[in-house]
Amino acid sequence: MPELPEVETVKRSLKKRVLNRKIASVEIFYPNLVKSDLPLFSEKLKDQTIKDIKRRGKFLIFCLNDGYLLSHLRMEGKYFMLPQAEAKMKHEHLRLNFSDGMSLRYHDVRKFGTMHYKEQHELFTSEPLNKLGFEYDDPALTPQRIYDKIKPSQRSLKSVLLDQTIITGIGNIYADEICFCLKKHPAYKVSKITKKTVEKMLSCMQATLNKAITLGGSSVRTYKDTLGFHGRFQNELNVHLQAGKPCPLCQSPIEKITVSNRGTYLCRHCQKKR
């Protein structure tokens, strides 16, 4: 599943290929993908040039001359750059045809991905970006602010890490890895957390995400290469998808359990509930 490091990698890869290309036409094969007004979506994108691509949490933001195309890859969304003459792919749901004969194909087996068109004035003040919490490297993301926000709640550490309204960009893979780095059980109740632990949680998060970005993200079953992208962080995973393998710290076997209704990997010996 593409999370922040994968989306950041896709963003960098896309920037090399689509910047300054002009959209001549838009083809939509699966209309449910588009969550804003459908006729307006195609109409607004047409004849615009992609000036920049940014990222906010797990969203890609295609910056146009006027307005923005938002894209969320959810579980399996991918982009492919192909000549327009190439046949439609099996799970291709949307295509941007550029004026130079190339085309950007959006491919998504499970159709969970979403797209929106947004005007400048509403980009950050409307759904879906208005609900997002801190970017992982935002200087305003301080231990005190996160402590104040999470301390009163009865939630588990993992559900807090997955909550996009607190810090945005973390998904199931990195939540497990951050819990391991912090040496806390994913079901650890954050009502017990200390400010010092929050501080450590933030540094674990930043270290984990930065390392993953450096390595081009993780290529796992639900997320393989696109646009020539091959992540290498999957080789660095300490616990996620490692059930039965020895813990890198103590050699006891990694376990798989369910926390927050999600498959969760941990070392019960190294990661404490208190």
Add this chain to the structure above:
DNA sequence: ATAAACGCCTGGCGGC
């Protein structure tokens, strides 16, 4: 107010 449960989707996989 908060949190758990559900629905959206399809392919891969284990079991028989």
Add this chain to the structure above:
DNA sequence: TGCCGCCAGGCGTTTA
């Protein structure tokens, strides 16, 4: 080999 049912899970919506 082939079929069936379960599982993966981000996130918006619904329910408790």
